[in-house]
Amino acid sequence: QVQLVESGGGLVQAGGSLRLSCAASGSIFRLNVMGWYRQAPGKQRELAAAITSGGSTNYADSVKGRFIISRDNAKNTVYLQMNRLKPEDTAVYYCRVVAGEYVYWGQGTQVTVSS
Numbered sequence: 001q002v003q004l005v006e007s008g009g010g011l012v013q014a015g016g017s018l019r020l021s022c023a024a025s026g027s028i029f030r031l032n033v034m035g036w037y038r039q040a041p042g043k044q045r046e047l048a049a050a051i052t053s054g055g056s057t058n059y060a061d062s063v064k065g066r067f068i069i070s071r072d073n074a075k076n077t078v079y080l081q082m083n084r085l086k087p088e089d090t091a092v093y094y095c096r097v098v099a100g101e102y103v104y105w106g107q108g109t110q111v112t113v114s115s
Contacts, residue, residue, distance in 0.1 A: 002026045002104045004095050009109030012085055016113070020080040022095030022106055033098040034071050034078035038091035038111075048093065049080060062088075085113045 008020040024031060035050030035058075049069035050058045057069055068081040078095065090113050095106035 002028060002097060002099050002102070004097060004104055004106035006093070006095050006106040006109045008080075009093060009111045011112045011114065014085060014087055014113055014115050016085050017081070017083045018085065018111060020082070020093055020095075020109060020111075022078045022097075024076040024078075024097055024099075024104075028076055028099060030100050031073070031076060031097060032100075033096075035096050036069065036078070036080045037094045037096055038089075039094070039108075040088075040091040043091075045094065050096075051078065082111070085111075087113045087115045089113050 002024055003026045004022055006022045012018055033050050033052050036048045037045050038048045039045040048060055049067055051069045051071050066084045071078045092108040093111050094108045097104045
């Protein structure tokens, strides 16, 4: 089992920044892709950004140029630096980790961007 602990969500004004963190612990073996998904009210969960163990990244078009994903393999932690936030970024953000053949999800952290 892998446990994921997320932190860093909150309320911010449009144009502001937030940094999300997700630390993995437990039976960690071969953490592969680590990423962040988000789900706005009434919408499907969607990928925001992901990063492989080798550092390759993938971003949703809506966040490119504003969000930066990174990871610290020594700490088994993934980060999401969110800049120039917009009201449409408001959502619950979920950490997702692929470890071997298993996929784990965090409990979610609320990000609210006021206009």
